[in-house]
Amino acid sequence: MDAIFHEKQEGSLCAQHCLNNLLQGEYFTPVDLSSIAHQLDEEERMRMAEGGVMSDEYRTFLQQPSGNMDDSGFFSIQVISNALRVWGLELMLFNSREYQRLMIDPINEKAFICNYKEHWFTVRKLGQQWFNLNSLLTGPELISDTYLALFLAQLQQEGYSIFVIRGNLPDCEAEQILGIMRVQQQQRPKLIGEDEAQGSSGQRSSQRALETGQGLVEGVVDEEDEELRKALALSRQDLEVEDEEADLRRAIQLSMQGSGGAVSSTPIMPKEGNVTVTTASPPATKITPSSENLTAEELRRKRQAYFDRQTQQQTQPTSPQPQDSKSTESAEGSSDQGTKATEGTH
The missing domain is CATH 3.90.70.40 (Cathepsin B; Chain A)
Structure with missing residues (x-):
């Protein structure tokens, strides 16, 4: 040169x-x-x-x-x-x-x-x-x-x-x-x-x-290199979107649990766009929340609502509940009666 x-x-x-x-x-x-x-x-x-x-x-x-x-x-x-x-x-x-x-x-x-x-x-x-x-x-x-x-x-x-x-x-x-x-x-x-x-x-x-x-x-x-860089960038973007959506789904599940939904503490495992939740006791239930069809913005709003409720619950004063032991005894008694009833059927 x-x-x-x-x-x-x-x-x-x-x-x-x-x-x-x-x-x-x-x-x-x-x-x-x-x-x-x-x-x-x-x-x-x-x-x-x-x-x-x-x-x-x-x-x-x-x-x-x-x-x-x-x-x-x-x-x-x-x-x-x-x-x-x-x-x-x-x-x-x-x-x-x-x-x-x-x-x-x-x-x-x-x-x-x-x-x-x-x-x-x-x-x-x-x-x-x-x-x-x-x-x-x-x-x-x-x-x-x-x-x-x-x-x-x-x-x-x-x-x-x-x-x-x-x-x-x-x-x-x-x-x-x-x-x-x-x-x-x-x-x-x-x-x-x-x-x-x-x-x-x-x-x-x-x-x-x-x-x-x-x-x-x-x-x-550098066309081939550029195409590869674009593909990698899109892949990283998709992963970020998937991670964000998974977080949103978890927040929705937690908000359902906080509002009385019958969801157990078993970890939630997202699988390719479907959220499958199993309970600890049979029969196993599969819950597909309606949030799957919600937009990302709607999911964010629901997650924010959940966080707001959690914050309010934490700021409210808590008092001891003496009736818990009675409730526990009542629950245990009911469990014993159920066991005896089951034994009588054999």
Whole structure:
């Protein structure tokens, strides 16, 4: 990766960075591009003068700023196109009918230049691998052949204009090295800090679009991992919901017990959405509380009602009940009579 030439963003000179990253060398300076822009402005002025230097159209043209460059360092597509002609290279709009009729797979091309408002960057093939050479990145970003078309499609969706480079690019060291070996990228480069990248409103917009494009590519590359993470998250969520519902069911059972329901102290065991409660003495009873059909909010309200009742009972003063022993003796006597009656039947 060190052999790849990658100019990082300085001011608003993304057009210069785009060209040099495409050609893999410091071939153009701001002065060079400014000269091309002034030449284009003069050609346009001469064409407008043909209609008369006293015409309103000509006067209006003279009052307008240059459409080929500005003080921030922006250069138009005409400047970039003229700069590439020096190297025998031409631009063709990627989504034009003329190019689409050629039916060329993007991986068989050599390079693309992408533009969003006032930001330019290069995507180039070096050896047998594709790299995003955006000057807003801290370094070259490897793009696999599988996701190159998807990456370009996402850029178009975000509003980018994409141009195909036609012609023979100059030879470079990275092309020679990557022609005999392939590289792997363990960690994708990050975007340069916003303070360094904010040269104009167009660059801020392009940065947001680039982040979206990067997010899509990374999401597709890690699709299987992402699906696994989603499945695990849903599984954890289901477990949490099941645990909460189980707690709610237990609270409902306790509230039934507190209100006189004939439920024993045997632990309640929830089983896949059905609550089965067994008593200690035969015959065994199975109670399916109606709370199964209640919503989670209704269950919460019933649980809160139970907690309120429990709190009230705990705060009320308690007094000894001397009749408990008599009740116990009466119960024991009834039990003895029942036993004797049972023995008489044998």
